[in-house]
Amino acid sequence: MTDTLLLAAALVLIIEGIGPMLFTKRWRNYVLSVASLPPQQLRSVGGVMVVIGVVSLVFVLS
Template sequence: MNAVIWLTLALFLVLEGLGPLLYPQAWKRMLLVITQLPDNTLRRFGGGLVVAGVVVYYMLRKTIG
């Protein structure tokens, strides 16, 4: 894989780990709230994240080369 993709994955893991590391109780409450959301809402949220990720990827790909 490309080194940029590995760096991106590493940064993602660091950012995702900060929530439970620094605020474990708030993270647990957030997960409980998310489990109560309807499936359709979760699908929309997930789809929006995928689209945002693809847009950022292509923007950075053009910028970096």
């Protein structure tokens, strides 16, 4: 179980690092535009991402 969590964390770091590494200017503009969104919209986007992640996890584990 611990190995799986460490693997998942490593994959997240790799995937999250690709954007700033390869597309620095676009990634920075994206982060600035996300930072300017109202809090309610950020919560909605975060909620949608969580739901998509949970549904994906259920499909992968079943």
